[in-house]
Amino acid sequence: MFALVAVTLIPTAVAGQSLDGIWRSQGYGFVFDVHGDEWKALEVTSTTCVAGFTATRSGGPAADREATFTIGGRRPIYIRRGGSNDHKVLHFDGAASDVRIDRLSRMPAVCDRLTANTPANNFEVFARTWAEHYISFDLKHVDWEKILAVTRQKVNAETSPSALFDMLAGMIQPFGDAHTSISAPAINKVFRGFRPDSVRAQGSALEVTDRAYGGRER
DSSP: OOOHHHHHHHHHHHHHHHHOEEEEEETEEEEEEEEETTEEEEEEOSSEEEEEEEEEEOOOOSSSEEEEETTTTTTEEEEETTTOOEEEEEEEETTTTTTEEEESSSSOGGGGGGOOOOHHHHHHHHHHHHHHOOOOHHHHHHHHHHHHHHHHTEEEEEEEOHHHHHHHEEEEEEETTTEEEEEGGGGGGGEEEEHHHHHHHHHHHHHHHHHTTTTOOO
């Protein structure tokens, strides 16, 4: 019995140790700092670094995963089985796809000092993140540099979170991309991108409905 217990415990310990360290996602702009039961995410661009979500280990190895962590006690993330010591596959529960993560020898230099929480810095975080990770610039034909130049002039130390949110939403609205959104729970604001043709179609549907029911309340 003792031998069987020992065999069961050894893989669990090794799996936990193999995750410890610094990891970077391919795409998405994440760097992860994993130590023991704690998982800390940083959102990183070439010039900015801000703290992201934190998660706590909530499960050990299983048939399809090496380890499970939970964000805020609610949303699980897990490492799929089959990766190597330096390359893993991460999955966010509910996501349509996986994220490859690669081990780094050290934290990126830009994260030696976290980007301060100011209106101007938050603008730069958003601007750099969009520039480095949005994939449809060639399809949308939007002059991003011009949008940045015009909007940056409006941001100052007195810009409120709500005003900054509206500026950021206005920056990406011209892309007409229904796969984009901005969420700011602290100020209860959400922006969801939309295709211009979908708005026209919705307007046509409302007109048809209005004619069919004579504008009467039902």
